[in-house]
Amino acid sequence: MDLDIQCEEMDPSRWAELLSTMKSCKSIRLDDCNLSSSNCKDLSSIINTNPSLTELKLNNNELGDAGIEYLCKGLLTPSCSLQKLWLQNCNLTSASCETLRSVLSAQPSLTELHVGDNKLGTAGVKVLCQGLMNPNCKLQKLQLEYCELTADIVEALNAALQTKPTLKELSLSNNTLGDTAVKQLCRGLVEASCNLELLHLENCGITSDSCRDISAVLSNKSSLIDLSVGDNKIGDSGLALLCQGLLHPNCKIQKLWLWDCDLTSASCKDLSRVLSTKETLLEVSLIDNNLRDSGMEMLCQALKDPKANLQELWIRECGLTTACCKAVSSVLSVNKHLKVLHIGENKLGDAGVELLCEGLLHPNCNIHSLWLGNCDLTAACCATLATLMVAKPCLTELDLSYNTLEDEGVRKLCEAVRNPNCKLQQLILYDIFWSSEVDDELRALEESKPEVKIIS
């Protein structure tokens, strides 16, 4: 039994009602329910008396340090076998860390701790690290995003990592760590015996300076399958250094997030090498990098390589225009692996989409999710899109948000959706203006074909 409630203010009678349900739940999620420290007293007894509870998610409630103290009374009982604890944005400070440390030290069942969006600070997380070092702690996933951490935290983190072979996922995104700290962290990760699978360092103040050391993690940890360094100004020189690690035979990376990294078309040569040789690579995000048409054309060459196994490509907001659409189209007509293409926020225009559709319609093409939001599209391309929707049953998700499709365009899409050959499951139309008549038509369509969700 699971309880999953989001964004619901709890009055006392509702709370009492829920408490009796909670006694037998395996998973409880109460996100943004205006809970406070007093609710924590009740939750503590639930934890105490419900040994089958494995997941507790209390994000976005002002529990405060006092709330955590109450909660931990329950968390420390021997019968508690909680595995996953989420306390993001719960107004916790470093004071909560003492309590959390005792939980980490006493509960080997705890495998996931998500405490991002709390002002824990370096001092607080140092205390947390002491808990991590306890041999009883078998934590696998640690999420510390937006915790107001600074460079000083790395020493304590590294010490903890040395003792934690169980750790699989570490997220430190949105903490101002800086290059010196990140380099130190990377050296620690290479030395640690843990088989880290996921490392997220988005917006950590990283520049190209850190990239040699991050590269070393890539070439040393075959376990690492998910790396994000998005929102760091690593630039083309940083990317070149990262590629050394990426291309290393030990590197088995699957998901690579390089969004908003200050990359230009100059990075595309190295990126192309990675795309066409790293057969493990399945998902790449290059969102918000000024790759431009010339850069894209280089990537397209790589994506035609038979060794390219990429399934998801995110090239939203990359300064692309109609000019690269022919190259992208030719990829789509030979590449059978690509399933998800995010190419929104590029001035592709109707002409660009017409070109893309040539490739999309090809029998080789297996794209099931296509994102063309804010691409300067008008009603003019909707006839071709309609043809696509009907001709390709593999297409299940289509995003056309923020395009001035007008009534005429939306009507054409509706017609396509009505066609029994159209297997679309989600038609995403955020922020498009249409008339009342078209609004009625969309509603009627949803009712007559409930397997399609029209999202706006």
Next chain:
Amino acid sequence: MASWTLCVVLVLATVAGAVGETRYEKFLRQHVDHPRTLGLMGHRYCQVMLARRQVTASGRPCKPSNTFVHAPAEDLVATCRNPADAMGIHSTSSPMGITACRLRGGDTRPPCNYRARQLQHHVRVACLDGWPVHLAGTHASPDEA
């Protein structure tokens, strides 16, 4: 607690399987937060508000951007009486406080990570029968640009 009440009311309306909200009500739900909900700073404003207003919800992909206007609904209704441009869009006479939420990073499924920018912008709306039903964007005052 105004936004709470709005949230609960709308949740009940949807759950009750009612005919559903009007397009104007949807506009208010997705775009108007006045007075600006307290206690939510920076990106947390976007994350929490978009979830409370059911813009972010399970089964819905993360909306790439969304603007909240911190002005009385009446002011936006009044904007419909301003002359429309060639595209049929009306612009507010004076700038309003807004929070522009922009999706960061990659994932399209919740949890959706946003960045918030607080600005004083003119708000552009499309109207039907004198009611604002669509936020067509915002822009700085001409003299500021």
